[in-house]
Amino acid sequence: QPVVTQSSSASASLRSSVKLTCTLSSGHSSYIIAWHQQQPGKAPRYLMKLEGSGSYDKGSGVPDRFSGSSSGADRYLTVSNLQSEDEADYYCETWDSNTRVFGGGTRLTVL
Amino acid sequence: EVQLAESGGGVVRPGGSLRLSCAASGFTFDDYGMSWVRQAPGKGLEWVSDINWNGGNIGYADSVKGRFTISRDNAKNSLYLQMNSLRAEDTALYHCARSAGYSNNWNLDYWGQGTLVTVSS
Numbered sequence: 001q002p003v004v005t006q007s008s009s010a011s012a013s014l015r016s017s018v019k020l021t022c023t024l025s026s027g028h029s030s031y032i033i034a035w036h037q038q039q040p041g042k043a044p045r046y047l048m049k050l051e052g053s054g055s056y057d058k059g060s061g062v063p064d065r066f067s068g069s070s071s072g073a074d075r076y077l078t079v080s081n082l083q084s085e086d087e088a089d090y091y092c093e094t095w096d097s098n099t100r101v102f103g104g105g106t107r108l109t110v111l
Numbered sequence: 112e113v114q115l116a117e118s119g120g121g122v123v124r125p126g127g128s129l130r131l132s133c134a135a136s137g138f139t140f141d142d143y144g145m146s147w148v149r150q151a152p153g154k155g156l157e158w159v160s161d162i163n164w165n166g167g168n169i170g171y172a173d174s175v176k177g178r179f180t181i182s183r184d185n186a187k188n189s190l191y192l193q194m195n196s197l198r199a200e201d202t203a204l205y206h207c208a209r210s211a212g213y214s215n216n217w218n219l220d221y222w223g224q225g226t227l228v229t230v231s232s
Contacts, residue, residue, distance in 0.1 A: 098170030
């Protein structure tokens with residue numbers, strides 16, 4: 001089954017940009033992933049589905065500041081013009097037949 | 112508006128049982144697969160179980176296989192998780208989530224707020 005790996009933390013300044021990475025395990029580099037955001041004390045929120053081609057499809061109401069891209073086994077989430085409300089945990093998700101996997105999450109701090 | 116509302120959490124002793132429910136609204140329930148995902152205090156998301164639109168295809172994490180049973184009642188727009196032989200490590204906030212499609216081979220696209228399960232003597 002696939003494994004997805006994320007850095008545990010990231011930080012960037014207000015109004016700057018940050019790029020978070022989710023890396024798929026060997027043999028699973030073509031898999032589609034999804035990004036989810038979890039603000040402190042809240043339920044997760046779906047941000048986007050991201051394919052290996054770099055094509056992405058965002059959830060309802062997700063701001064234009066959020067975008068996705070891909071390179072090989074890496075899937076990226078870029079947040080531009082960082083706002084204070086972007087401070088959250090970000091999880092990537094992938095799936096296979098009857099299995100679903102989450103990365104450990106990246107805690108994003110907005111300085 | 113898609114809404115998912117979990118209930119049934121509580122405090123239970125090790126070895127005990129609990130049944131979680133998730134009431135869905137705002138979409139055609141039997142057009143979508145559903146999932147349970149849990150989050151231990153201060154930890155990340157952990158997938159628990161998936162069920163497709165008609166209950167004909169089900170998956171479980173190894174950590175709960177043989178102890179938990181997922182089911183759904185499409186007439187009642189409801190998802191369930193029967194949890195038996197509970198252990199301390201099952202303590203978590205349990206989220207109900209919707210799959211973006213009818214099967215389990217889609218991402219999750221809506222989440223409930225969760226219901227807290229605490230296993231403690």
